[in-house]
Structure formats: C-alpha cells, structure tokens
Amino acid sequence: MKKALIIQNKFIGxxxxxxxxxxxxxxxxxxxxxxxxxxxxAIGILKNNPYVDKIISFxxxxxxxxxxxxxxxxxxxxxxxxxxxxxxAKLQSRIITVISKAKQRISFNKPFFKYFYTDVYTxxxxxxxxxxxxxxxxxxxLSPFIKDFKQIDFQTEIxxxxxxxxxxxxxxxxxxxxxxxxxxxLGVLGSSMDKSWPLSxxxxxxxxxxxxYDVDVLFNYVPNQQKEVDILLENVIHRDKxxxxxxGNNVREFAAIxxxxxxLIANEGGAINxxxxxxKPTYSIFSPHKFRRDWGCYENLFIHQSFHLTDIFxxxxxxxSVKEILKEPKPFYTLMYPEKVIPKVENFIQKTLKIPVKTxxxxxxNHNHPKITALCITYNxxxxxxxxxxxxxxxxxxxxxxxxSTDKTKEIIKKYPNVRLLEREFDNFTNQKNFAIxxxxxxxxxxxxxxxxxxxxxxxxxxxxxxxxxVKDAYWVRRxxxxxxxxxxxxxxxxxxxxxxxxxxxxxxxxHKFVHEEIECDTQPGFLKNRLDHYSFxxxxxxxxxxxxxxxxxxxxxxAKEVKSNFxxxxxxxxxxFxxxxxIQYGFxxxxxxxxxxxxxxxxxxxxxKYLDKLWEEKEKPQx
Numbered sequence: 001m002k003k004a005l006i007i008q009n010k011f012i013g014x015x016x017x018x019x020x021x022x023x024x025x026x027x028x029x030x031x032x033x034x035x036x037x038x039x040x041x042a043i044g045i046l047k048n049n050p051y052v053d054k055i056i057s058f059x060x061x062x063x064x065x066x067x068x069x070x071x072x073x074x075x076x077x078x079x080x081x082x083x084x085x086x087x088x089a090k091l092q093s094r095i096i097t098v099i100s101k102a103k104q105r106i107s108f109n110k111p112f113f114k115y116f117y118t119d120v121y122t123x124x125x126x127x128x129x130x131x132x133x134x135x136x137x138x139x140x141x142l143s144p145f146i147k148d149f150k151q152i153d154f155q156t157e158i159x160x161x162x163x164x165x166x167x168x169x170x171x172x173x174x175x176x177x178x179x180x181x182x183x184x185x186l187g188v189l190g191s192s193m194d195k196s197w198p199l200s201x202x203x204x205x206x207x208x209x210x211x212x213y214d215v216d217v218l219f220n221y222v223p224n225q226q227k228e229v230d231i232l233l234e235n236v237i238h239r240d241k242x243x244x245x246x247x248g249n250n251v252r253e254f255a256a257i258x259x260x261x262x263x264l265i266a267n268e269g270g271a272i273n274x275x276x277x278x279x280k281p282t283y284s285i286f287s288p289h290k291f292r293r294d295w296g297c298y299e300n301l302f303i304h305q306s307f308h309l310t311d312i313f314x315x316x317x318x319x320x321s322v323k324e325i326l327k328e329p330k331p332f333y334t335l336m337y338p339e340k341v342i343p344k345v346e347n348f349i350q351k352t353l354k355i356p357v358k359t360x361x362x363x364x365x366n367h368n369h370p371k372i373t374a375l376c377i378t379y380n381x382x383x384x385x386x387x388x389x390x391x392x393x394x395x396x397x398x399x400x401x402x403x404x405s406t407d408k409t410k411e412i413i414k415k416y417p418n419v420r421l422l423e424r425e426f427d428n429f430t431n432q433k434n435f436a437i438x439x440x441x442x443x444x445x446x447x448x449x450x451x452x453x454x455x456x457x458x459x460x461x462x463x464x465x466x467x468x469x470x471v472k473d474a475y476w477v478r479r480x481x482x483x484x485x486x487x488x489x490x491x492x493x494x495x496x497x498x499x500x501x502x503x504x505x506x507x508x509x510x511x512h513k514f515v516h517e518e519i520e521c522d523t524q525p526g527f528l529k530n531r532l533d534h535y536s537f538x539x540x541x542x543x544x545x546x547x548x549x550x551x552x553x554x555x556x557x558x559x560a561k562e563v564k565s566n567f568x569x570x571x572x573x574x575x576x577x578f579x580x581x582x583x584i585q586y587g588f589x590x591x592x593x594x595x596x597x598x599x600x601x602x603x604x605x606x607x608x609x610k611y612l613d614k615l616w617e618e619k620e621k622p623q624x
Contacts, residue, residue: 002029004083005076005102007037007093009060012251012270013295015042016156016277017135018087019049021142024152025085026051028145035079037072037096044251045274048159063092073099086117087138106141119144125293130154132297156277156297158255168248168256175246177216182355184209185258185275187220187266189228194329195287196267197336199228200369203235204338205265205345210238212357213349218261219244220254220271263353265345268295268306276304283307283348285341288316288332289325305348307341315456319530331464337369370466371396373440373504375447377432378413379403384450385412389419391454394463395446401436428553430509443504451535452479452500458530462501465528474502474525479534483593490586491594492601499525500532540596547604555611564616565609573609578602 004025008018015038022034033053036046040057047055056076062068073096084102086093094116097105107113109120121143127136129149139152146152169179177183186206190196209217219242221229233239248254255274258264264275268284275282281303286292288309298304309316313335316325325332349355374395378385379402392398398419402410403426413421424435437445444466448454458477465471477500481488499507499519507521519525536546578598581587587594 002032002082003035003079004032004085005035005037005056005079005081005100007084007086007088007096009039009063009088009090009093011039011042012045013134013273014088015039015045016158016273017138017297019046019052020135020152020154020156021085021087021138022049022051023157024139024142025083025145027153028142032083035081037076042251044255045158047252048161049157050159069095072096076100085141087141089113104144106144108137108141130298131293131300133294135297156273158252158274158277160252160256160259160278164252164256165259168253169260172218172246172257172260175243177218177243177246179260182213182215182263182353183218183261184215184349184353185218185220185261185264185266185271187264187269187271188232189221189225190267190269190287193228195269196228196333197285197341198330198333199232200235201336201338201341203232205342206232206236206242207238208342208346209349210236210241212346213355214358215355217242218246218257220247220264220266223247265348273297279303281348281352283345285336288329288336289322303352305344305352307336307344309336311344312336312340313456313460316460319457319461331468334369334467335460335463337463370444371442372444372446372462372466373397373399373442375399375401375433375436375440375445376450377401377403377426377429377436378405378409378450379426380405380407380409381450382408382412385409387453388448388450389416391459392446392448394459397441399436399439401432401439403432428556430511433509434511437504437508440504444501445504445507446501448500448532449534453533453535455530455533458528458532461528461530465501465526472526473506473523474499474519474521476525476527477501477530477532478527479532482533482535483590483597485535486593488590488593488597490589491597492581492585492587496534497527498532501528540600544600544603547600548607551604551607552611554608555615558608558612559615563612565612569609570606574602574606577605 006018006021008015022036025032026034034051035054035056036052037056038046039060043055043057046052058072063072069092076096077100081100081102083104084097084100084106086097086105086107089107089110094113097107098116104119105117106119107117109122114120121140123137124133127133129136135154139154142152186209188202206217209215219229229244236242246257248257251274255278258275258280259278261280263281264271265283266272268286268290272282272284276298284306286306286308292299292306292308296306299306309332316332316335346357350357372395374392374397376388378400389398399422400413400419401422401424404423410421413419422439424432426432433447446462465475476497479496479498481496499521502519502521506523507519510518510520578601581601582594582598587598590597
C-alpha cells in the first residue's frame, strides 16, 4: 500500500480545490492511503471526506516559527510517504518536502525550487474544460497518475451528515424561517473591507431583494464584522425582514445552513466556494484584483454566475497593474455601481432561480455616490451624435443644447428618452456652454465636444476621481489630435489640453472669450491621466469651415475689446503662426498633414483680422 501526502496551506477555497486531488488520486488508486496537511481552521472542509484518510492540522501562526516547522517536518518524514503533492508551493511546504524524503515529490515548475521535486509542471493561464485555473492547475499535479485530463472529476465536494443538515434546519425554523418561500443567503462582506463591494452598494441590493421579491434573506458574515453590518443596516429600508441570527459557528454549520437554502449571492470568496461544493446556485461579485479565469469555477454551468469589473471597464486593466489595484482597491470598487451590478443579479434571480418579481414594483436605488451630468452643444452633428451618446453612457444625466440643426441631429437625439434636448440660438460658444451648465441637475459635469472620443479608461478614471476623498474642483484632460484618423504628434498639438470635468458650483466659461472658450475655476485644476481622442479633421474643407467660424467669433471678441488691426496683425502674425506650427512645434514631422495644418492656422489668423476690419468699417460707415 502506498502513502500520499497533500500539502495545502491557506483557507477554505484552496483546501476545497486541493481536495479534488485526493478524490481523483483515490479513484485512480483506491489502495493509496491519503493524508492532508492543512490549517486547523480548514479541518471542517475535509471532515467526513471519504477520499482523505488522515488530516494533519496546524496553526498558521505557529508554523511560521522554525522549531514548530521542524517538528512537523520530522513527523512527516517519519510517516515515510511514497508520494508528496505540494500545490501550495511556498517556503514552508518546500522545506517540508525536502525533509520528507518522499520518493515522488510533485509540484509546480518554479525557478530554483523545481530541484526540490521529482516531477514539476508549468502552471497554465487558461484552460478549456471548466475554465478555472485554480482547479485545473492543481489537477496538473495528477499527471503522473492520470494521463487523460478528461477522466478527472473536477467537482469540489463537502460531505455533510444528515444530522448536520437537520440541526441547521431546526436552527433556521427557530429563527422564524418557515421554508414557505425561497431562501437566499447574502454574503454581505468579503473576508475584509478591501475584498468587499461597498456597503452603500450592498444596501441597495438588499433593498431590491426585499422589495422586489418574496424571499427570505439571511445575512452571512463573521462575528467580528458586526460593526460594518450595523452600518449597512442603517441604509436598509426593511431591516426587520432580514435574518441576521443564523450564521453558523463554523464552516460546517454554515454549509448545513446553505444546504437548506436556495442560493448564495456574495462577494467572491470562501462562502461562494462552499456553495459550489454543495451544488447550490451562486452569484458572486468579484474583487477587482481577482479574475474569473482563476476563481470563476463552474461558470460554464447555468447555476453559477458572477460580476467582474471587466464586464464594464475592461480598459482599467491596461492602465493599472493588479499590484496597483490590490494596494488600493477602493477606487476600483467604486466603478462597480449598483446600476451595473443589480440588474445582472436580478436576471440571475428571475431566470436561474425562477423567482418572479413582484408586480408593480420599481425600487429606487438610494446610494449616495456623486452623480454626473454630461453636457454638449450641437449643430448639424448627425454623423457624431449616436457615437457620442455611447461614449457618455456612464453618466446619470445627458443634456444637449442644439442651435436649431437643419440635418437629422434632433431626430436622432429624440430617439433617446433619457436625453434632454434644449434649443437656443447660437451667439457664441461661451454663452452657449454657460447656458448648458445652468440646466445641469448635478454638480459634477463632463462637457465634451462631439468630435472627441471618450475611452473606457478615461470613463473609469472620471468615476474613480470624483469618488476620491481628495478630489479637486476641475480637471484638465490632454488630447490626442487626429487628421482623418492619422495621429498628429506635433504641429502645435502635442501638449493640447482642455478642462472637461468640473463642478457646476465652482466653474464657468470666461464671458469675454467667444471662441477657444476657457473654464474659470475657483481653485487650481488637476490633471487626468488618460487622454481624449480628438477627431476634428474629418476633411480639410469641414475644418476650414470650422476655423472660419472661429475667425468670425474671434473678430467679434477683439471688436468688443476695441482692438484695431494694423500691418503687424495682417502680415506678421499669420506668418508667425505658420512658423510656430510648422517649425517651432515640429509640424514638418507630421508630413503633409503638418504642412496643411500650419497653412490653415495661418489663414485663420489672417481671416480674423479681415473680419475685424469689416466690423469696424460697418461701425464707422456714415449713417444715412
């Protein structure tokens, strides 16, 4: 008879997953005696497991002490194991492995430490069978015994006794549960606040569950989280309907309670893993630093679903490393607004659990995160308006001020019931934009032009920024400039920036600026990290038309200041503008496009003084 040892430090999820190794090894070789080395707090997961013959438990803190580690290592060596499987693959387990003198030592292929083992395997980033690396990578360690991966049983299991299930049912009945309606266990917190969906967001979910569905809701949390739970309950409308007394004193009692329930909705973690081992439907809300590919186990089955930040802002992960997110997860959690998560949870409740929504119900979400109004001004923007609305779909209110467009702009806007369309005769950009600001309901405003593209990364940064404790009153955004889809890297646009995010109560456009309008802010603006893509040059003709409009407005602005033109304005300034764009700002590096841009801006300067002269001529013309 052979003896095998599986080493798995860490907690519930990891022990459950590594127990799959024991199950498949026992099925492959029924005569093998299998021992399991794990935390004492995880013993309950393995109790009554028919595939584990002996559990060797230890205190996590104590094992970090060298004398204690040495004691356990010697005891393991005395067992004379034939096989040692080390899925934990950390310093403690490696020391135990070396001292054990097991004939066959199996783990993962890590630099230097691979020499501690007789068989090593390289962890994979993606799998196809159950699409879960936490399970499938561990099952790689069965390769010396099972050659065909498809023969492996990947399902985690917890083995409860009939008495444990009956005792849990009695406890639930004593707490007022009649089992006459579906029972949903709600994991309101993760193992820490850094691994938990914000409490205000969770309160919204609780309110929706209680008001929209005829269900019993049981809170799941550990006793030392009572303070956080009390804060959560302050924002719950029908807190008297929630059952908070049925917690279970240990993991097995919790598992038995879950066995008597219909589903678990929770922050992804140990509780979710327990539910999946019991084949109970789950909806998990992932921490931003964890991923479905690692712990979204069994989501190829209809009964298990989840929400992850990548569902709404995948671009975040191109801007921030997992290490950065893990260091400060709160701003990333703020992106997971209830409006995005709760409809998916409701879909799970209605379609997977088959629980109907109450008739005539429309629950308002009461979370207090900062809300945003998106403003824009339009005139004949039929080619841009629909793309623009997609770009700003993350806001809470959209207001369009149109200058009596003659194309299909208004017709398209009216197809969007959540967009307010106002009309105002155009006089200048500043007045038009300040009018729009006055219409905004919310203090935070984003004011983009329709020829600007708002990336997913910028959207995410805006939401994180306004939710941060040290937020400023306004923010500059740098722009990438495009000429007919070709990026312009020089030509005076390299450092182009505009204020596009600001507080209504703190900012207005400068009244004396009729064109190239500027935000006036009470405090020093900050800078956003991500850039806007600016597509002004759809065609040379259209941009010349725009610059001509700007020239007229700039002439009016100069006229209001009583400026008169001279030789310098008409000849030196246009030449200098060309020289500035093409030479000083390296426009020649942009090729023919840089030359076109430089010439157009020189013409723009020349035109504004021509129009200024006409204004003076008109004023000084003798009246009949």
